[in-house]
Amino acid sequence: GGRAYTTVYDSILIAVPEENVEAAAREMKKIMEQRFDNVAKGFFIPVELQVAGPGRPWSEVKEYILPEEN
Numbered sequence: 743g744g745r746a747y748t749t750v751y752d753s754i755l756i757a758v759p760e761e762n763v764e765a766a767a768r769e770m771k772k773i774m775e776q777r778f779d780n781v782a783k784g785f786f787i788p789v790e791l792q793v794a795g796p797g798r799p800w801s802e803v804k805e806y807i808l809p810e811e812n
Contacts, residue, residue, distance in 0.1 A: 760796075767791050767808055 744758030744766055754774075758766040774789040791806040 757796075763793060763806075764809065767793070767806055771808065 794803040
Protein backbone atom coordinates (compact mmCIF):
# COMPACT_ATOMS: atom_id res chain seq x y z
CA GLY A 743 0.00 0.00 0.00
CA GLY A 744 2.80 2.46 -0.68
CA ARG A 745 5.69 3.46 -2.88
CA ALA A 746 9.41 4.04 -2.43
CA TYR A 747 10.37 7.24 -4.21
CA THR A 748 14.01 8.06 -3.70
CA THR A 749 16.99 8.15 -1.41
CA VAL A 750 18.32 11.48 -0.17
CA TYR A 751 21.81 11.12 1.31
CA ASP A 752 21.17 8.67 4.16
CA SER A 753 17.36 8.83 3.99
CA ILE A 754 14.69 6.90 2.13
CA LEU A 755 11.52 8.68 1.04
CA ILE A 756 8.38 6.55 0.89
CA ALA A 757 4.72 7.43 0.47
CA VAL A 758 1.92 5.40 2.03
CA PRO A 759 -1.75 6.01 2.77
CA GLU A 760 -2.21 7.66 6.18
CA GLU A 761 -3.76 4.50 7.65
CA ASN A 762 -0.57 2.55 6.79
CA VAL A 763 1.98 4.94 8.33
CA GLU A 764 2.57 2.88 11.49
CA ALA A 765 2.90 -0.44 9.63
CA ALA A 766 5.24 1.09 7.05
CA ALA A 767 7.34 2.75 9.76
CA ARG A 768 7.69 -0.54 11.65
CA GLU A 769 8.70 -2.42 8.51
CA MET A 770 11.22 0.22 7.41
CA LYS A 771 12.76 0.31 10.89
CA LYS A 772 12.99 -3.50 10.95
CA ILE A 773 14.69 -3.56 7.54
CA MET A 774 17.03 -0.63 8.18
CA GLU A 775 18.09 -1.75 11.67
CA GLN A 776 19.18 -5.24 10.65
CA ARG A 777 22.04 -6.62 12.71
CA PHE A 778 25.41 -6.93 10.97
CA ASP A 779 27.20 -9.52 13.09
CA ASN A 780 29.89 -9.82 10.38
CA VAL A 781 30.95 -6.27 11.34
CA ALA A 782 30.73 -6.85 15.10
CA LYS A 783 28.46 -8.98 17.26
CA GLY A 784 25.16 -7.10 17.69
CA PHE A 785 26.21 -4.23 15.38
CA PHE A 786 23.38 -2.20 13.85
CA ILE A 787 22.74 1.39 12.86
CA PRO A 788 19.82 3.03 14.69
CA VAL A 789 17.17 4.64 12.51
CA GLU A 790 15.16 7.80 13.16
CA LEU A 791 11.70 7.94 11.63
CA GLN A 792 10.13 11.15 10.38
CA VAL A 793 6.76 11.86 8.75
CA ALA A 794 4.90 14.66 7.04
CA GLY A 795 1.42 14.92 5.58
CA PRO A 796 0.68 14.51 1.88
CA GLY A 797 2.46 17.03 -0.32
CA ARG A 798 4.01 18.83 2.65
CA PRO A 799 7.47 20.48 2.35
CA TRP A 800 10.61 19.15 4.04
CA SER A 801 10.30 21.94 6.63
CA GLU A 802 7.19 20.23 8.02
CA VAL A 803 8.75 16.79 8.51
CA LYS A 804 8.50 15.78 12.18
CA GLU A 805 9.97 12.96 14.27
CA TYR A 806 7.75 9.88 14.41
CA ILE A 807 7.73 7.72 17.53
CA LEU A 808 6.33 4.25 17.04
CA PRO A 809 3.58 3.33 19.50
CA GLU A 810 4.46 0.46 21.84
CA GLU A 811 3.39 -2.92 20.55
CA ASN A 812 1.03 -4.94 22.74
